[in-house]
Amino acid sequence: MMNNDLNDFISLSEKFESRFSTSHFPPQPKNLYDAAGHLLTLKGKRVRPVLCLMANELFGPISEDAYYAANAIELFHNFTLVHDDIMDRAPIRRGQPTVHEMYGSSTAILAGDVMLVQAYEYLNKINISFLSRVLSLFNDTARKVCEGQQLDMEFESQEKVSLYDYVEMIGLKTSVLLAASLQMGSLLGGAGQGNQEYLYDFGKNLGIAFQVQDDYLDAFGDPAKFGKQTGGDILSNKKTFLLLRAKEVADSEQIEKLEALLSVNDASKIQPILEMYKSCGVDEWARELKNEYLKRALTALGEVAVLSKRKKPLEKLAHDLLDREQ
Amino acid sequence: MMNNDLNDFISLSEKFESRFSTSHFPPQPKNLYDAAGHLLTLKGKRVRPVLCLMANELFGPISEDAYYAANAIELFHNFTLVHDDIMDRAPIRRGQPTVHEMYGSSTAILAGDVMLVQAYEYLNKINISFLSRVLSLFNDTARKVCEGQQLDMEFESQEKVSLYDYVEMIGLKTSVLLAASLQMGSLLGGAGQGNQEYLYDFGKNLGIAFQVQDDYLDAFGDPAKFGKQTGGDILSNKKTFLLLRAKEVADSEQIEKLEALLSVNDASKIQPILEMYKSCGVDEWARELKNEYLKRALTALGEVAVLSKRKKPLEKLAHDLLDREQ
Numbered sequence: 001m002m003n004n005d006l007n008d009f010i011s012l013s014e015k016f017e018s019r020f021s022t023s024h025f026p027p028q029p030k031n032l033y034d035a036a037g038h039l040l041t042l043k044g045k046r047v048r049p050v051l052c053l054m055a056n057e058l059f060g061p062i063s064e065d066a067y068y069a070a071n072a073i074e075l076f077h078n079f080t081l082v083h084d085d086i087m088d089r090a091p092i093r094r095g096q097p098t099v100h101e102m103y104g105s106s107t108a109i110l111a112g113d114v115m116l117v118q119a120y121e122y123l124n125k126i127n128i129s130f131l132s133r134v135l136s137l138f139n140d141t142a143r144k145v146c147e148g149q150q151l152d153m154e155f156e157s158q159e160k161v162s163l164y165d166y167v168e169m170i171g172l173k174t175s176v177l178l179a180a181s182l183q184m185g186s187l188l189g190g191a192g193q194g195n196q197e198y199l200y201d202f203g204k205n206l207g208i209a210f211q212v213q214d215d216y217l218d219a220f221g222d223p224a225k226f227g228k229q230t231g232g233d234i235l236s237n238k239k240t241f242l243l244l245r246a247k248e249v250a251d252s253e254q255i256e257k258l259e260a261l262l263s264v265n266d267a268s269k270i271q272p273i274l275e276m277y278k279s280c281g282v283d284e285w286a287r288e289l290k291n292e293y294l295k296r297a298l299t300a301l302g303e304v305a306v307l308s309k310r311k312k313p314l315e316k317l318a319h320d321l322l323d324r325e326q
Numbered sequence: 327m328m329n330n331d332l333n334d335f336i337s338l339s340e341k342f343e344s345r346f347s348t349s350h351f352p353p354q355p356k357n358l359y360d361a362a363g364h365l366l367t368l369k370g371k372r373v374r375p376v377l378c379l380m381a382n383e384l385f386g387p388i389s390e391d392a393y394y395a396a397n398a399i400e401l402f403h404n405f406t407l408v409h410d411d412i413m414d415r416a417p418i419r420r421g422q423p424t425v426h427e428m429y430g431s432s433t434a435i436l437a438g439d440v441m442l443v444q445a446y447e448y449l450n451k452i453n454i455s456f457l458s459r460v461l462s463l464f465n466d467t468a469r470k471v472c473e474g475q476q477l478d479m480e481f482e483s484q485e486k487v488s489l490y491d492y493v494e495m496i497g498l499k500t501s502v503l504l505a506a507s508l509q510m511g512s513l514l515g516g517a518g519q520g521n522q523e524y525l526y527d528f529g530k531n532l533g534i535a536f537q538v539q540d541d542y543l544d545a546f547g548d549p550a551k552f553g554k555q556t557g558g559d560i561l562s563n564k565k566t567f568l569l570l571r572a573k574e575v576a577d578s579e580q581i582e583k584l585e586a587l588l589s590v591n592d593a594s595k596i597q598p599i600l601e602m603y604k605s606c607g608v609d610e611w612a613r614e615l616k617n618e619y620l621k622r623a624l625t626a627l628g629e630v631a632v633l634s635k636r637k638k639p640l641e642k643l644a645h646d647l648l649d650r651e652q
Contacts, residue, residue, distance in 0.1 A: 032476040083439065087432035106413035106479055109435060110472050113409065113442070117468045120446060124461040131457060135450040142443045146436050150358040153432055 006057060006310060009317050012050045016070055017043065024075065024118050035103040035111035036118075039078045042094040047321075048177055049074045052185035054314055055199050058306050059189030065126045069134065069184045072122040076138075077177060079115035080145055082108055087153060116142075130188055137187070141180035148173025155239055163244045167208060175207025194305070201300035202314070209293035209322055215240035216286040219274060231270040237262050241289065246280050254280065294322050332383060332636060335643050338376045342396055343369065350401065350444050361429040361437035362444075365404045368420040373647075374507040375400045380640055381511030381525050384632050391452045391514045395460065398448040399507050402464075405441035406471055408434055413479060442468075456514055463513070467506035474499025481565055489570045493534060501533025520631070527626035528640070535619035535648055541566040542612040545600060557596040563588050567615065571608050580606065620648050 007015070024040065025033040049070030056066035084090075085098040086105050092098065100108035119138075126134055151169040155161045182199040191199070218233045219242055233240050250258060258276060261269045277283055297318055301311055333341070350366065351359040375396030382392035410416075411424040412431050418424065426434035445464075452460055477495040481487045508525040517525070544559045545568055559566050576584060584602060587595045603609055623644055627637055 029473055029476045029480065031480065032473060083435050087435060107476065109409050109413060110476055112439075114469055114472045116439070116442060117465050117472070120461065121465045124458060124465065128454065128458055132450055132454055135446065139443050139447045139450065143440055146440045146443070147355055147358060150355045150433065150436050154355065154357065 006313055007054070007062075008313050009050055009054070009320070012053045012057075013046050016046050016049050016053060016067075016074075019067055020046070020049070020071060020074060024071075025114065031103060031107055032110055032114065035099050035107045036114050038096075038099050038102065038111075039081060039093065040075070042096055044094060046074060048077050048181040051178060051181040051203065051317075054317070055182040055185030055191075056189040057185075058199075058304065058310050058314075059186060059191050059195075063188055065130060065188045066185050068122045068125045069188055070181075072119040072138065073177070073181050073184070075115050075119040075122065076142065076145075079112045079119065080149070082112040082115065084149055086112075087149070126188070133187060134184060137180055137184055141176050144172045144176045148176070161239050161244060163241070163248060166239065166241065166244050170208055170211045171204060174211060175204045178207040179203035198300045198303045202297045202304075202318075205293045205297035205300065206318055206321070209290050209297060212241050212286055212290040212293065213322055215242055216283070216290065219277065220283055231267065231274075234270050234273050235267055241286055242277055242282050245282050245285055246277055249280050249282070249285075250276070290322065294318065332639055333380075333388075334639050335376055335380070335646070338379045338383075339372050342372050342375050342379060342393075342400075345393055346372070346375070346397060346400060350397075351440065357429060357433055358436055358440065361425050361433045362440050364422075364425050364428065364437075365407060365419065366401070368422055370420060372400060374403050374503055377504060377507040377529065377643075378511035380643070381508040381517075382515040383511075384525075384630065384636050384640075385512060385515030385517050385521075389514055391456060392511050394448045394451045395510045395514055396507075398445040398464065399503070399510070401441050401445040401448065402468065402471075403503060405438045405445065406475070408438040408441065410475055412438075413475070452514070459513060460510060463506055463510055467502050470498045470502045474502070487565050487570060489567070489574060492565065492567065492570050496534055496537045497530060500537060501530045504533040505529030524626045524629045528623045528630075528644075531619045531623035531626065532644055532647070535616050535623060538567050538612055538616040538619060539648055541568055542609070542616065545603065546609055557593065557600075560596050560599050561593055567612055568603055568608050571611055572603055572606050575606050575608070576602070616648065620644065 021041070023037065025036050027033065052070045052073055053062055053066055056062050081093060082099045085093055086100045086108050090098050091101055098108075099111055103111065120135075123131070123134055123138060148169055148171070151165075152173055155166070155169060179200040180203070182203040183196045186196050186199045215233065218228075218230055218240070221230050223230050232238075233243075237243075246258060247255070254276060258273070261273050261276070298315065301314055301318070302308075304311060347367070349363065351362050353359065378396045378399055379388055379392055382388050407419060408425045411419055412426045412434050416424050417427055424434075425437055429437065446461075449457070449460055449464060474495055474497070477491075478499055481492070481495060505526040506529070508529040509522045512522050512525045541559065544554075544556055544566070547556050549556050558564075559569075563569075572584060573581070580602060584599070587599050587602070624641065627640055627644070628634075630637060
């Protein structure tokens with residue numbers, strides 16, 4: 001295969017979209033399947049399925065199996081969003097009312113369930129020689145994502161959460177699916193165990209770096225470039241990388257002031273908390289932490305035993321995702 | 327294999343139980359996996375997994391694969407109970423508080439999700455030569471069960487529900503899982519397509535007969551033998567075989583009286599509605615309908631091409647389940 005045939009993120013995203021934008025469900029019962037299809041038609045970035053396709057293309061032309069896996073991964077991701085939004089009582093997702101807002105919680109629970117089942121049905125179209133390994137990876141990942149969501153909910157009401165625990169949770173809730181998407185794509189491309197694991201590590205570290213950046217930008221980002229209002233995490237006392245780090249490094253006087261600010265319930269606390277973050281060096285720390293995880297991700301990618309020019313699209317994607325703003 | 331080795335329901339139920347009563351989940355996060363394990367430890371009758379084992383034994387000694395499938399089926403069934411109980415706001419299940427009562431709705435949603443994933447993990451232990459067919463049957467069944475629950479919820483707020491629609495709904499919500507359990511057991515025993523389909527039909531009709539009986543006994547059963555208070559369906563205006571039939575055959579005067587009784591909100595309506603059912607011949611009709619479905623079930627079982635003495639345990643089970651009270 002010619003190397004210069006390699007697709008970049010945008011072109012693979014379009015290829016995926018054109019195959020994915022079909023009906024994944026029967027027409028009846030209408031409410032159930034309209035609810036299940038709702039999020040799928042609101043186009044997201046499709047990062048996870050495209051990572052699967054990109055990892056697959058590292059090892060040769062993209063296979064039909066990789067497209068089936070990509071479908072399963074995107075359905076799974078959207079299933080978690082539907083159920084998470086119920087748990088978080090979230091009213092809006094991708095600029096639209098959430099599934100439970102539109103169809104009620106009961107139908108939203110069932111819609112999520114059938115989305116998960118349909119993900120398995122796509123996996124079942126994969127060549128039998130890969131099926132068992134793919135299922136194993138998928139099941140393991142699905143379990144971890146549920147564990148991550150559980151920990152996330154528990155942390156919200158927990159007095160003390162360590163940075164270590166937070167990284168664990170983020171790893172489970174968001175990074176393992178990125179990691180598994182890459183691993184699955186490579187597995188279906190015939191990669192050996194070693195290359196699969198390097199790609200898994202690439203995705204895992206990329207995911208954590210991305211979350212660090214997300215937490216950072218919510219506090220220090222330029223709203224015009226970040227795409228949403230900043231300060232939201234601070235306003236809701238969300239346990240982020242920044243807050244947890246501040247609690248770990250602040251002296252007793254700062255802690256006292258921070259606790260007082262956390263008990264304030266309006267936007268007046270945003271500026272003083274930002275200043276406290278700066279005086280604790282949390283902003284600088286977060287930039288370095290993000291770069292540390294990005295470095296780990298790129299090191300893992302570097303170890304994948306294919307010609308380095310084949311890895312350019314994944315390298316570029318990592319930089320595109322993580323060179324925002326800072 | 328010697329025919330007199332065949333197990334009856336009780337002995338297979340015990341064999342299944344001894345294998346199933348193990349931990350299906352990792353220990354952490356504790357809340358999540360305690361919630362997922364809660365229902366599983368409250369011993370039910372295990373009808374579905376045992377049907378899988380019985381169908382498997384029709385064709386030879388029970389295989390390891392059949393036990394894995396039985397585990398998956400029981401996990402799936404309990405997953406549906408956990409999610410259904412959230413939707414129905416049910417406080418009690420198997421004499422204990424429901425999962426969402428004990429752990430909250432959010433954890434209960436996630437617990438159901440990991441139970442479904444674990445069901446797939448058991449399927450993934452099945453011999454590769456069966457895996458794809460088993461997944462296909464399982465996914466198809468899971469989808470239908472969700473559809474049945476959706477229709478059940480929609481019927482509750484729907485003015486007019488025909489008996490035909492109700493049979494469709496019951497078929498999806500409860501019978502297809504019984505049917506698929508039998509089919510899966512037979513498939514894993516090496517049965518051909520024809521025998522698999524006869525066993526599916528046996529289970530499908532058995533399930534509907536059982537629901538007719540359940541609706542009948544809730545109205546006309548002897549509470550001591552039925553195991554729960556009668557009249558509950560009438561009190562809650564539940565759309566049952568009896569009510570839907572009464573609405574279809576009552577004359578305009580009876581309809582008027584029935585509507586008036588349905589708007590009463592206490593137990594005083596139970597006796598007059600029972601009398602109305604009798605005056606419309608609904609009791610006799612239900613007994614005949616149950617027998618009709620039982621007959622269809624036994625006819626399908628009769629067609630399964632194995633020695634008829636091998637079918638005795640399934641025949642006996644059908645009679646044991648359906649010769650209660652009437």
